[in-house]
Amino acid sequence: MSQWKPVKEKDRYGIAIHNFHQDAAYRIKLMVGEAVHILEENGGWFFGYSTKNRAVRGIFPKSYIHIKECIVDRTGPVEVVTLKQPHVVQELTSVLREWGHIWKHLYIIHSEHFETIEHRIYELIRYRSKILSGTLPVDELKEIKQLVTSKIDMGNKLLDLDMVVRDDQGNILNPDITSTIQLYWQHELATERIKKATSVPMEKAQKTLTQYSHIFFVSVRNFVCKMSEDAELLMTLYDAKEGRAITENYVVRWSKEGLARDIDQLHNLRVLFTDLGSRDLSREKVYLVCYVVRVGAMEVRDPDHRRSSHVPKKVHAEGMRRPFGVAAMDVTLYITGKIEGNEEEHHFIPFLQCCERDNLDGTLRRILTLKELPQKEHKGQGLWTSLKLLHGDLKQVREENPHLVLGNVTIARKMGFPEVILPGDVRNDLYLTLVSGEFSKGSKSTDRNVEVTVRVCNEKGQSIPVSMTVTCVLVIVIIYSNKVTSKFI
Numbered sequence: 459m460s461q462w463k464p465v466k467e468k469d470r471y472g473i474a475i476h477n478f479h480q481d482a483a484y485r486i487k488l489m490v491g492e493a494v495h496i497l498e499e500n501g502g503w504f505f506g507y508s509t510k511n512r513a514v515r516g517i518f519p520k521s522y523i524h525i526k527e528c529i530v531d532r533t534g535p536v537e538v539v540t541l542k543q544p545h546v547v548q549e550l551t552s553v554l555r556e557w558g559h560i561w562k563h564l565y566i567i568h569s570e571h572f573e574t575i576e577h578r579i580y581e582l583i584r585y586r587s588k589i590l591s592g593t594l595p596v597d598e599l600k601e602i603k604q605l606v607t608s609k610i611d612m613g614n615k616l617l618d619l620d621m622v623v624r625d626d627q628g629n630i631l632n633p634d635i636t637s638t639i640q641l642y643w644q645h646e647l648a649t650e651r652i653k654k655a656t657s658v659p660m661e662k663a664q665k666t667l668t669q670y671s672h673i674f675f676v677s678v679r680n681f682v683c684k685m686s687e688d689a690e691l692l693m694t695l696y697d698a699k700e701g702r703a704i705t706e707n708y709v710v711r712w713s714k715e716g717l718a719r720d721i722d723q724l725h726n727l728r729v730l731f732t733d734l735g736s737r738d739l740s741r742e743k744v745y746l747v748c749y750v751v752r753v754g755a756m757e758v759r760d761p762d763h764r765r766s767s768h769v770p771k772k773v774h775a776e777g778m779r780r781p782f783g784v785a786a787m788d789v790t791l792y793i794t795g796k797i798e799g800n801e802e803e804h805h806f807i808p809f810l811q812c813c814e815r816d817n818l819d820g821t822l823r824r825i826l827t828l829k830e831l832p833q834k835e836h837k838g839q840g841l842w843t844s845l846k847l848l849h850g851d852l853k854q855v856r857e858e859n860p861h862l863v864l865g866n867v868t869i870a871r872k873m874g875f876p877e878v879i880l881p882g883d884v885r886n887d888l889y890l891t892l893v894s895g896e897f898s899k900g901s902k903s904t905d906r907n908v909e910v911t912v913r914v915c916n917e918k919g920q921s922i923p924v925s926m927t928v929t930c931v932l933v934i935v936i937i938y939s940n941k942v943t944s945k946f947i
Contacts, residue, residue: 462498462505470496471528471539472504478522486516494523495539543590546603549630550586553610554579560617571616578613582606584858591860598857611648623648670878671851672734674793675862676746678710678727679804679842687714687754689782691841694870695731696786698743698826705731706870707749729868732852735877739793745826746789748807748841749818752782783811784821785841792845799846801862807843808836888914 471493478488488494488508495512498505504523507515527542541548557579564572585606588594594602607624614621623631623644631644674695681691691710694703708729711719718727738744755778787807791797808831812821825831846862848855856863873889890912914922 460500462500465496465499465504467530468527469525470530471541472496472523472525474518474522475524476522478518484516486514486518488518488522493541494518495537496523545629546606547586547589549610550582550589550606553613554582554586556619557613557617574616575613578609581609585609587861588857593856593860608651611651621645621648670735671732671849671876672739673848673850673852673855674731674734674789675799675801675844675846675848675859676708676729676731677801677844678729679844681710681712681716681841683750683783683809683839685714685752685782687752688712688719689714690751690753690779692749692751693729694747694749695789696745696747696822697741698745699741703747703873704738704741704744705872708868708870726866728862729870730848730852730855730863731870731872733872733876734793737877738872739795741790741793743788744790744793745786746807746843746845747822748785748809749822750782750784750809751818752780754778754780781812781816781818781821783809784818784825785809786822786825787843789845792847795847799844801844801846804842804844807841809840810835811839 474488474490474492474494477490478485480487486508493509494504494506495509496504496506497515499520502520503517504520505515505517507513528539529542531538531540557575561572561575561579564575585602588602589599611621611624623641625631625644631641633641636644676693678691678693683689689712691712692707693710694707695705696703708731710727713719785807787805792799810821810825810831812818816824848859848862850858852869873887875883875885916922
């Protein structure tokens, strides 16, 4: 049997990620989010105690604990571990926990401050997410720190809690190294600041700014479809009344194994449809449309694994892009703001496969005519997404929602210029959509292969080279067995 050994100093602090309740000897009970001080380890078990009840020690499984970077203090008689994070985050965490208990009590007694404290709690949670994102510059971090400490002091005053004495930068003064006179003067200044902040009317404090730009945030959670080949998901916002797409396509390459092909984007399939104006928010019918294009052989084939070793494989032309199906969801209420989206809420968008001779555009029109796609049509196949309308330009959205747009997020711009054109915003875009094609057989009894090349030319009929400002678009169309496929180069 292996021996218990002390854990490394950097692994002495952890957070429970699952509830652990096991009625057996030497085991302690843990709740999700509970912090633990880890002392020893043995195989798949830790030995330690919860920070909520330091008197009870016991064992708990390693798989239930997420290790966090910590600071170990051995200056006192008892070893103390604290989470390694900015002091303002530590204060925010303790304040949110304290206010959370008081907030529940305010609900029980029907206090008039219930909604006010609720609003302040959500504000502090958003500020905490911004600070923990690590994307804020030093100056902005300093401003948020002062704003957070001011809101904490105002909330403590409203709840009749003890006031924290701070310096001008919002740092808590240490009474062990600060003189009594300095503590007194800082207490007077803090009291004056709180009085001024609480005396300002809420109407003046909250300045209403007109937002000229809006962004529609979409996160792809999963795509469920019975396919034996890779696919491309082309997502766009579609105006049903005008019958056209109003934004660029967001492309997700989906493998036949049921995962995104780009490993770096595996858990970050997010897109921002930018430059939406007030006219876009007032459109009558807006759909989130996902075109599914199959990438593989010309004909759809279902592999028979039972006979694959006996029947010789037929050679197929690979890499063909074929229309496969469409998924569409009415997002008008989310665009207009009548329904507030939530990044944690998952929406199922049913998927309709194209018919034998139908294209993507025709399949979309068929979906738009139906109020709801029947179960027998989609058979549980579809797209899982999260939606949310964000207000402001790209810079403002990144600052206010760092947890949503953290890292490399794809940008899909509106077709055409936004309502307010900022200096330096230059667009040289040419959009070409190939819908379908019809070609006669001529004197032949079978279909013939046809190649159509589309080029960008000037008024003299000369082809414009790629090196010039206007991008050349080359489209190759292949007709085979009376079916159309297209490749964009």
